[in-house]
Amino acid sequence: MRFEGRVVLVTGAASGIGRAAVLQFTREGATVLAADRSDAVQAVVETAGGKTVGLVGDAADEAFVGLAVDRAVRDFGRLDAVFANAGVSGGMTMLADLQVSEWEAVLRVNLIGVFLAIREAARVMVPVGRGAIVSTASVAGIRSGAGGIPYSASKAGVINLTQTAANQLGGTGVRVNCICPGLTETGMTAPMFEGARARGKEDRLGQLNALRRYASPEEQAAVAVFLASDEASYVNGQAIAVDGGLSSSHPTVPGKFV
Numbered sequence: 001m002r003f004e005g006r007v008v009l010v011t012g013a014a015s016g017i018g019r020a021a022v023l024q025f026t027r028e029g030a031t032v033l034a035a036d037r038s039d040a041v042q043a044v045v046e047t048a049g050g051k052t053v054g055l056v057g058d059a060a061d062e063a064f065v066g067l068a069v070d071r072a073v074r075d076f077g078r079l080d081a082v083f084a085n086a087g088v089s090g091g092m093t094m095l096a097d098l099q100v101s102e103w104e105a106v107l108r109v110n111l112i113g114v115f116l117a118i119r120e121a122a123r124v125m126v127p128v129g130r131g132a133i134v135s136t137a138s139v140a141g142i143r144s145g146a147g148g149i150p151y152s153a154s155k156a157g158v159i160n161l162t163q164t165a166a167n168q169l170g171g172t173g174v175r176v177n178c179i180c181p182g183l184t185e186t187g188m189t190a191p192m193f194e195g196a197r198a199r200g201k202e203d204r205l206g207q208l209n210a211l212r213r214y215a216s217p218e219e220q221a222a223v224a225v226f227l228a229s230d231e232a233s234y235v236n237g238q239a240i241a242v243d244g245g246l247s248s249s250h251p252t253v254p255g256k257f258v
């Protein structure tokens with residue numbers, strides 16, 4: 001019960017990693033504000049039970065993020081942790097055809113949304129001298145090969161934002177970290193999983209990492225929950241790869257080189 005008596009805000013809470021995090025935080029005693037642009041978040045609230053409330057809105061909207069943070073303080077008296085997890089994948093448009101509008105759509109949610117969550121959370125956490133902010137970057141933000149160009153750049157931005165925010169908040173008692181998931185079965189990756197299964201190639205999914213498998217949303221959420229907890233009290237400014245070892249190796253030809 002690492003979150004007994006604590007209040008946590010999760011964005012992107014209706015599906016995948018965010019949904020799994022809501023359920024884990026709730027099981028550990030937290031009162032959770034579960035925010036998503038989809039009203040499917042209400043089903044997550046019902047599954048989580050008692051101390052979870054749903055908020056429907058846009059995680060990249062300045063007013064909505066500010067209100068969500070204010071709601072935590074107004075209704076529950078505190079805000080201990082934020083998991084800024086909402087994200088969109090964007091398309092896989094090749095460089096030559098990529099439009100500014102595609103950049104704007106992805107950066108708005110994936111990077112500006114995380115910035116807003118950090119700024120607004122810090123607004124209420126700094127005065128009380130404690131708090132934990134976790135966001136969801138990606139292995140796509142570490143190097144090429146795991147997403148479209150705007151998506152990858154947005155996630156690299158989240159990793160750097162984690163570092164700069166943690167240091168700008170130095171001495172305040174507020175920690176900032178992010179997770180960098182590898183391939184995880186969620187709403188975002190459903191088309192890839194469905195396509196592989198339809199072609200009878202499910203066994204290829206996740207085969208590039210040292211564990212030779214993809215992740216569950218629960219495995220990602222568990223690391224975010226750890227980073228938000230007091231167990232991670234000396235972890236700050238870090239991007240933790242949760243990728244089965246993918247980012248630990250240069251590409252190799254299996255069996256030729258170990």
Ligand SMILES: NC(=O)c1ccc[n+]([C@@H]2O[C@H](COP(=O)([O-])OP(=O)(O)OC[C@H]3O[C@@H](n4cnc5c(N)ncnc54)[C@H](O)[C@@H]3O)[C@@H](O)[C@H]2O)c1
Binds near residue numbers: 059089109
């Ligand atoms: N699934 C993967 O393999 C993978 C890998 C690396 C990183 N990620 C990241 O994990 C995070 C969670 O994604 P997921 O994989 O669980 O996908 P998902 O699609 O299952 O969940 C994402 C949720 O975010 C919500 N959302 C999107 N834009 C929003 C906005 N503007 N405001 C509020 N809510 C919004 C969606 O409605 C959805 O419920 C994302 O940031 C994603 O980039 C996922």
